[in-house]
Structures are given as C-alpha cells and as structure tokens.
Amino acid sequence: MLGNPYKNAKAQLKEVSKIIGLTAKEYDYLSKPEHFYKTKLKIKLDNGELAAFSAFRSQHSSSRGPYKGGIRFHPGVTEDEVKALSMWMSWKCSVAGIPYGGGKGGIVVDPKMLSKTELERLSRAYARWASKFIGCWIDIPAPDVNTDSQIMAWMVDEYEKIQNYNPRASFTGKPIEIGGSEGREEATGLGGFYTLENLTKKIKKFRNKKPTIVVQGMGNVGYWFAKFALDVGYKVIAISDSKGAVYNPKGIDIEKVVRHKEKTGSVVGIYDELTNDQLLTLDVDVLAPAALENVITGKNVQKINAKFIIELANGPTTPDSDKILQKRGILVVPDVLANAGGVTVSYFEWVQNLSGYYWEKREVFKKLKKIMDKAFNEMWKVHVEKPQLTLRMTAYVTAVSRVVSAMRVLGRV
Numbered sequence: 001m002l003g004n005p006y007k008n009a010k011a012q013l014k015e016v017s018k019i020i021g022l023t024a025k026e027y028d029y030l031s032k033p034e035h036f037y038k039t040k041l042k043i044k045l046d047n048g049e050l051a052a053f054s055a056f057r058s059q060h061s062s063s064r065g066p067y068k069g070g071i072r073f074h075p076g077v078t079e080d081e082v083k084a085l086s087m088w089m090s091w092k093c094s095v096a097g098i099p100y101g102g103g104k105g106g107i108v109v110d111p112k113m114l115s116k117t118e119l120e121r122l123s124r125a126y127a128r129w130a131s132k133f134i135g136c137w138i139d140i141p142a143p144d145v146n147t148d149s150q151i152m153a154w155m156v157d158e159y160e161k162i163q164n165y166n167p168r169a170s171f172t173g174k175p176i177e178i179g180g181s182e183g184r185e186e187a188t189g190l191g192g193f194y195t196l197e198n199l200t201k202k203i204k205k206f207r208n209k210k211p212t213i214v215v216q217g218m219g220n221v222g223y224w225f226a227k228f229a230l231d232v233g234y235k236v237i238a239i240s241d242s243k244g245a246v247y248n249p250k251g252i253d254i255e256k257v258v259r260h261k262e263k264t265g266s267v268v269g270i271y272d273e274l275t276n277d278q279l280l281t282l283d284v285d286v287l288a289p290a291a292l293e294n295v296i297t298g299k300n301v302q303k304i305n306a307k308f309i310i311e312l313a314n315g316p317t318t319p320d321s322d323k324i325l326q327k328r329g330i331l332v333v334p335d336v337l338a339n340a341g342g343v344t345v346s347y348f349e350w351v352q353n354l355s356g357y358y359w360e361k362r363e364v365f366k367k368l369k370k371i372m373d374k375a376f377n378e379m380w381k382v383h384v385e386k387p388q389l390t391l392r393m394t395a396y397v398t399a400v401s402r403v404v405s406a407m408r409v410l411g412r413v
C-alpha cells in the first residue's frame with residue numbers, strides 16, 4: 001500500500017468525525033483496535049529446521065457484533081496494515097448493515113516458499129494461538145490474500161480439537177462439505193453487479209442505454225462481475241490479468257476469454273492487446289478495478305476517462321487520487337460498499353452454521369441482493385443530501401454513525 005494504511009485510515013476517520021461531530025473520546029476509541037494480539041509462530045519445516053513467523057490479529061470494534069475479518073498470508077503484512085484493515089472491516093460491515101465489527105489477521109510469510117505440509121502446520125499454529133481470543137460469538141476469521149477454503153478447513157479442525165466441540169461458525173469461507181455457503185464463490189462479483197445495477201438506475205442517461213464497462217483483473221471477483229453483467233446485456237469492452245489486457249469495442253465474450261486463459265495462462269492474444277495502463281485510461285462509462293490496491297494513483301488519475309468507478313478490489317484508489325477524481329466529476333463507488341458481497345455471504349454462512357439449516361444458492365443470491373440494494377440506497381440518500389462529499393465519505397458517514405450509536409447505547413463512550 002502507498003503510505004501507511006493505518007495513518008490513512010485514521011485520517012479518514014478524523015474527516016468523518018468532523019462531519020458527524022464525534023467527541024474527542026469517541027474518535028480516540030475508534031482510532032485504535034479494541035484488542036491487538038501479536039506473536040511469533042514457530043513451526044518445523046520439512047527439512048527439520050525450526051522457522052518463526054510474525055503473526056497478528058486486530059479486533060477493531062465489537063459494538064455492532066463479533067469481530068469479523070480475514071487472515072492474510074503475505075511477506076508485506078505489518079501491524080499497521082492489519083490495524084487499518086480491521087478498522088475498514090468495521091466500516092464495511094456497518095455499511096452493509098450486517099451485525100459485525102471489524103477484525104483482521106495476518107502472518108508475515110510468502111506462502112509460495114512453503115510446501116503444502118508446512119503451510120498446513122503454519123495455519124494450524126495460527127488457529128492454536130488465536131483460539132484464546134476467537135470464536136463464533138467473539139471473532140470470526142475468514143480467508144484473505146493468499147488464504148483459501150483449505151486453510152480455513154485446517155484452522156477449523158485445529159480449533160475444534162482445542163474446543164472439544166464443533167463450532168463451525170467460528171470461521172467462514174470454509175469448503176461446502178464442512179459448512180461453507182452456497183454462492184460464496186460468486187458473492188463478491190455478484191454484489192458488485194448489484195451495485196452496478198443500482199448505479200445504472202440512478203443515472204438518467206443509463207435509463208435507456210446500459211453503460212459500457214472495463215474490468216481490471218480477471219480473477220474470482222472480476223470474472224463473476226463481468227459474467228453477471230454480460231448475462232443481462234451490458235457490454236464489457238476490455239478485461240485484463242497480470243500479463244496484460246484485451247480490448248474489443250464491440251464487446252468481449254467472457255467464456256471465450258476464460259477458455260483462452262485456461263489454454264494459454266493469460267487473457268492476452270484473443271482480442272486486440274493493451275497494456276494494463278492503457279486499459280485503465282480507456283474512454284468508458286464504468287471502470288471496475290478488480291485486481292490490486294493502489295492502481296489509480298497520482299501517475300494516471302488525470303488520464304482516467306471513465307465516468308464512474310466501481311471499486312471491486314480493496315483500496316484501488318489512493319486517497320489523493322480520490323480527491324482529484326471528485327474534482328474531475330468522476331463518481332467512485334467505494335470498496336466498502338461495492339465489494340461487501342463477500343463478507344455478506346460470509347455472514348450468511350455463519351447464520352446457516354449457527355442455525356444448522358442450509359439455503360439453496362438462489363436463496364443466498366436473493367438475500368444478498370436485498371442487502372446490497374439497501375446498502376446502496378442508504379448511501380445514495382446521504383449522497384443526495386450531501387453531494388459535496390465523495391461517495392466514500394458518504395459511506396463512511398453512515399458506517400461510523402452506526403458504530404458510534406451502538407457504542408453510545410452500550411454506554412461505552
């Protein structure tokens with residue numbers, strides 16, 4: 001991330017705090033996690049040597065419900081990054097109106113350097129350490145960067161050995177066989193698609209002509225977003241992966257691109273080629289960054305030609321670029337709302353685990369739509385009242401206000 005993410009998160013909170021009139025005590029309470037844990041996890045490598053990895057868990061706010069957030073395995077994980085991400089999770093859950101506060105965890109490790117058995121030992125070591133302060137009514141971890149449903153399965157197994165019962169709801173993002181939810185795979189892209197539909201309904205010029213779309217990143221989120229959009233007649237004119245971008249002004253066929261990527265390892269080669277930098281600056285109605293953080297920066301922000309940006313990735317726009325986009329009249333639907341589909345279906349997984357009653361995929365999609373529509377309309381209402389704010393600030397105003405009102409009613413501040 002550019003700059004210190006925790007500093008950025010606190011600066012955003014300060015801005016919101018001025019808008020909604022938080023007291024110094026309230027700001028101080030929310031600017032730090034309620035709990036922060038760190039340790040060195042020691043595991044035996046396959047060659048018999050011992051290795052130690054720094055590990056963290058940050059629990060930002062429990063006023064609206066248990067802490068919720070992923071565990072990231074990455075060499076660049078830092079204490080401050082984990083603290084910031086846990087704060088942003090509080091805002092995301094609050095914007096989506098789901099009854100959680102924010103949490104986040106991480107291990108400083110490059111998982112590509114570990115064998116599968118080493119990765120399993122490290123995942124189990126994390127669950128053993130975290131078992132003292134997580135749980136289905138306390139803090140519910142999930143996958144994040146470089147962690148997946150298999151890692152959640154190992155963690156659940158380790159956690160259940162310690163607890164001596166079967167608290168499946170203590171982790172989400174699990175494989176279906178052990179209590180994962182139908183529809184989790186599609187959830188974030190589908191939530192982004194519902195956001196696109198909601199935005200389209202609000203913009204007059206899109207009433208008769210659907211907007212054109214460019215998607216950066218054809219991974220899980222980018223693929224499902226593009227697929228749902230194409231299925232109902234939107235035109236996606238370009239898409240990319242880490243190797244490059246392809247462009248067809250008449251519209252791309254996503255299944256053709258998938259088959260090509262499966263054969264060649266990349267999207268490149270099926271339509272006209274572009275660099276990722278060119279893709280970001282195409283003249284299009286909606287740009288949907290769905291790959292990495294910090295892709296819209298001081299270097300390219302003046303060249304962005306999209307009318308709207310839907311942030312499917314986490315943190316694709318740097319704070320300074322956000323202000324410039326606003327000045328240029330480009331509306332950014334922020335990540336806390338646009339990619340909240342993932343955490344929402346994680347919430348559904350938790351609800352299903354706790355009740356022991358499982359829903360079909362179409363039930364999951366229907367419930368997701370209801371939550372995404374409500375969250376968008378609530379944000380839009382504030383946007384109409386306070387058009388001078390960025391949509392990000394608008395979403396934060398709603399999010400922080402809800403957390404503060406829970407804190408006040410609990411008598412915590």
Ligand code: NAD
Binds near residue numbers: 343
């Ligand atoms: P993924 O690993 O499945 O896909 C990422 C895609 O981005 C890949 O196609 C990769 O080739 C591409 N990519 C990498 N570097 C690129 C570059 N420089 N230019 C263009 N493309 C590049 O990841 P994902 O799960 O789809 O997540 C994407 C983003 O969405 C991340 O920011 C993630 O944090 C965020 N997110 C994901 C979820 C989820 O449920 N998966 C939920 C919330 C937020």
